[in-house]
Amino acid sequence: MGQKHQQTNDVKRFLESYEKGLLGKKAIAVVAHTTAKLGTGWRHTYIKRRIGGVVTLCCSTCGSPITIYDHGMEVPATAEEDMGQKRLFCRAKVSGYALDEEGRVKRDEDGKPVWEKRECHAPLFAKRCGR
Numbered sequence: 395m396g397q398k399h400q401q402t403n404d405v406k407r408f409l410e411s412y413e414k415g416l417l418g419k420k421a422i423a424v425v426a427h428t429t430a431k432l433g434t435g436w437r438h439t440y441i442k443r444r445i446g447g448v449v450t451l452c453c454s455t456c457g458s459p460i461t462i463y464d465h466g467m468e469v470p471a472t473a474e475e476d477m478g479q480k481r482l483f484c485r486a487k488v489s490g491y492a493l494d495e496e497g498r499v500k501r502d503e504d505g506k507p508v509w510e511k512r513e514c515h516a517p518l519f520a521k522r523c524g525r
């Protein structure tokens with residue numbers, strides 16, 4: 395980012411110019427990356443992990459792939475655009491010690507910590523800095 399390529403936002407015009415040979419054979423369409431203007435002072439947060447050769451967006455808290463709904467199917471997000479315009483929470487199931495209302499490790503009758511599977515529920519957004 396920050397590197398200024400010559401941008402041709404109008405793809406149609408680009409192709410026309412390309413056909414006329416105006417841009418030369420090596421012209422590469424740099425389609426403007428439409429970074430969704432979220433505008434409300436927050437941004438998506440995620441880490442990128444390569445899973446089976448595919449760069450997948452993952453929760454920065456538990457590291458599980460962030461899943462989104464695409465036509466009713468739950469699929470991992472592979473691009474920030476996949477995350478849409480809404481604030482998301484991690485839906486991954488993680489294992490951990492059960493916590494009570496005060497955030498302490500819950501214990502069973504024998505005093506052993508209770509291990510459970512629960513939803514990570516980490517926020518996948520953060521306040522945007524520098525605004």
Ligand SMILES: [Zn+2]
Nearest residue numbers: 453456484514
């Ligand atoms: Zn998570």
